[in-house]
Amino acid sequence: VSATTRLEPLPAAFYERPQHEVAADLLGMVLVRDSPVGTVEALIVETEAYGGPEDLASHARAGKTARTEPMFGAVGRAYVYLVYGMHHCLNVVAHAHGAAGAVLIRAALPLAGVDLVAARRSGSRRGARGTTARLTRLVPERAAAGPALVCQALDVDRSFTGADLIRGEALRLGRPPAAELAMVRGAGVVTGPRVGVDYAGDEWASRPWRFGLRGHPALSRPFRAS
């Protein structure tokens, strides 16, 4: 996929399906973040699906609350939350009609605006012990290799919750040309249990709702063979 690829918005119908199907199909799609200082594009390489109240690993397990209300609402919107008091994570609302759910963007590969990503990381005070990310270690393949790193790279925080990713301006999600998408997805898709949801109990913690491009260098962490 080129750095200046032409993107088509995905129709609402794409997102209005069971969230695990949407999660698998979002691999190879591209996030675009426009800001006054420049544009960053990032190829989605890893996702996780989260369901409604029935999914004990999902934020929606407590039903509709002030925080999780977006998961019950219009598809194709952003749902951004704060974890561990310091990290933001980006989701795309996706669910069957009348249901609830979202897809967490767990890892991406910066395609354009890599310098801007590097600048954001070097100036970041996020992370343990108030330390600063080391620029020397920032290779593009690892710059957004985790859900919180995706938000750092794209400069996304909770103010983006509710933003329309289909026709958005500052942040949007689109499909690259068919040939490029086919090339990227040619590696194949691997699945595995979602990360960090042991509290949900065996049935939901073991559900294979984590998806990744096989062998991609920007994955947040390895998948077990599948």
Next chain:
DNA sequence: CATAGGATTTGCT
């Protein structure tokens, strides 16, 4: 109203 713990990342041991 008080409190436990989290869809994480980092640097040190």
Next chain:
DNA sequence: GCAAATCCTATGC
């Protein structure tokens, strides 16, 4: 491999 950083949410009294 471990624990810190840090704050919001959900839950329980």
